[in-house]
Amino acid sequence: MQSSVGEVYLVGAGPGDPELLTLKALRLMKQADVAVYDRLVGSEILELLEPCIERIFVGKEPDRHTLPQNDINRLLVDLALQGKKVLRLKGGDPFIFGRGGEEIETLMAAGVRFQVVPGVTAAAGCAAYAGIPLTHRDYAQACVFVTGHLKDGALDLNWPMLAQPRQTVVFYMGLKTVSQICQKLREHGVMDTMPAALVVQGTTRQQQVHAGTVADLPEKLQSAGVRSPALLIVGEVVKLRPQLEWFQSNAESDQPGDGAIRRLSS
Ligand SMILES: C[S@@+](CC[C@H](N)C(=O)[O-])C[C@H]1O[C@@H](n2cnc3c(N)ncnc32)[C@H](O)[C@@H]1O
Incomplete structure (x- = not known):
């Protein structure tokens, strides 16, 4: 059963090699209810998620965003307000050309708890x-x-x-x-x-x-x-x-x- 207050884990997944994930990234990947991930997160890393976790692909092709950034920000807030532990998984490091700052600004404004886990850029x-x-x-x-x-x-x-x-x-x-x-x-x-x-x-x-x-x-x-x-x-x-x-x-x-x-x- 989910608690009434959710949380967002903003996690850097590194550039590709799954062994470059941090231990903290891996631990949070295992305990999340839902994963919201980008195109740069490779299949080998996604395979490390629990099979039962809900997965939401939000894209970001070089010239095309599957979901506009504002909608991604809103999605994270909505999922957390449903009481879910939300894994926001990004390629590399979330604060290096990753728009992680914008995402946590929205979370903060909505009063949603979060953690930031740096990744290998x-x-x-x-x-x-x-x-x-x-x-x-x-x-x-x-x-x-x-x-x-x-x-x-x-x-x-x-x-x-x-x-x-x-x-x-x-x-x-x-x-x-x-x-x-x-x-x-x-x-x-x-x-x-x-x-x-x-x-x-x-x-x-x-x-x-x-x-x-x-x-x-x-x-x-x-x-x-x-x-x-x-x-x-x-x-x-x-x-x-x-x-x-x-x-x-x-x-x-x-x-x-x-x-x-x-x-x-x-
Ligand atoms: C939107 S930025 C995200 C950067 C990411 N937050 C980081 O810290 O690495 C995407 C760019 O990162 C670079 N990039 C990310 N992963 C890469 C990889 N495995 N090999 C080469 N370039 C990569 C490319 O220049 C790509 O266009």
Whole structure:
């Protein structure tokens, strides 16, 4: 029997590999009555839910929201007011390009109790599994997370800041704008030789990494047929990948396996 007062668990599910879930995320996943989840939450993570849990898919395709954000906010409140323990499961971390702030603002306004569980954000997960350290004593003393999503048809970003040396810039939601991003960086002084990589379906068995420079990566991607989700990493640290690469996905291997192979020899 449900208590009269429900609660919402705003949980980050990480970028894809289910083993990147936190223990707290897993515990709350097991005790929820209903799960409200996005497109970026993969099937392997959904399989960890209890079979009896009610599941509500609220979508969020790159150009199409299955349910508008306001309706999602309202849905969470309504379910909690029915006395349910609501698992709001999001890809990555709920507070990094996840609109988690808006969701809990609505909960707070409605007097609904909630908890926030951070998740491994795509930048951390994809970089780690691609063998690209986001900071490095020799190459990057800062790391910037930025959206590559067009706003009113334009990439209205602080390009002089993003073009600064000795930092790594990670573009979320930038798959469709890779060419524009690289062009803008070059216009603002980034050298044509600056390394850049696109990590596709990072941390999963389907992970692919396309590496190049800001000058040639857009063209390399044209014939690659890349699909979302994809994350663009720009910075000197990308050149460390050939030495530090350790994760071999099925997409990059001829051998069947569990996707994780540690290379012990050079
Ligand atoms: C709406 S944002 C959500 C970010 C999420 N809250 C996080 O912390 O990772 C979606 C973007 O995250 C990036 N992303 C998420 N998961 C990814 C993955 N497994 N591989 C590559 N990029 C990913 C992509 O840039 C995608 O367009």
